Amino acid sequence: GSVNTMKTNDNLMSAFAGESQANRKYLAFANKAEKEGYANVAKLFRAIAEAETIHALKHLEVAGKIGGTAENLTSAVEGEHYEFEKMYPEFLNAAEEEGNSNAVRTFKYAMEAEKVHGGLYNKAKLLVEGGKDFDMADMYLCPVCGWIGGDPLPDHCPICNALAKNFKKF
Amino acid sequence: GSVNTMKTNDNLMSAFAGESQANRKYLAFANKAEKEGYANVAKLFRAIAEAETIHALKHLEVAGKIGGTAENLTSAVEGEHYEFEKMYPEFLNAAEEEGNSNAVRTFKYAMEAEKVHGGLYNKAKLLVEGGKDFDMADMYLCPVCGWIGGDPLPDHCPICNALAKNFKKF
């Protein structure tokens, strides 16, 4: 922001981190409550999850972290690169050393998906910097690993091998 | 989890934190792209945001942080209490000292909403511990501050004074 409030800027981002994680937890808890037959508890988790979305987005805005779209794409490219070049390789290495095969799988799927995300964001960034919209109108998400692609689709997910019929269209 | 992989358990929660924040950022960036007329970029941000949801939920599951509903409600009550008793009072105090009025408002709204969330979760927890579902079937969310309530509704939001006609029903 334009005001020199350094401590508060850090606090806004800490609160954003807390609200973001609370939202995702409540979503997981809502799915679990639904499976266990607690329909109203599931609804409560979903309603409160959306309240945390309101808090997270407002904190991010007040922190001045929402720029123009070209700037936002630059931030997105950097975030994806950090994840697939530094964070996930380290986490994957530790999970392999510790023999946690479920963690190895979830880190590997994420790492490979972030490479694809980074490439798509970079392509969109170049187009937006040239005054154009992204040139892909239909996008497909693999619900197992987070891979994203466009037409023509492969038969199977190139990361996790899931069948294309399971992809979600956007 | 049942495996003794302490470093990996920390890494799973770090990755969960990163994925959670990436998801919320991309959602904010999608809204901005839409406002700026980049329909396909908005769609790309939304599709990738959902990929990060898949990553976040899987990391949380592998970390063993999704319990039964009674346990999840206990975790939710604790999270809300931490936010309204410790985190937001400190952040609010610093924002007031630094004269950042936008931060004061967003912290205050969140702090007051968390008190309401904590009360609702606690009520649900007692019911679920007694083998019952939550006893509120219709819930309403104030889209300005995150307040949540049931019937009969007040005319205005008790936290931010928004009109009840703007509430979102769940």
Ligand SMILES: [Fe+2]
């Ligand atoms: Fe919140």
Ligand SMILES: [Fe+2]
């Ligand atoms: Fe990603």
Ligand SMILES: [Fe+2]
């Ligand atoms: Fe996949």
Ligand SMILES: [Fe+2]
């Ligand atoms: Fe991810």
Ligand SMILES: [Fe+2]
């Ligand atoms: Fe809350």
Ligand SMILES: [Fe+2]
């Ligand atoms: Fe409100």
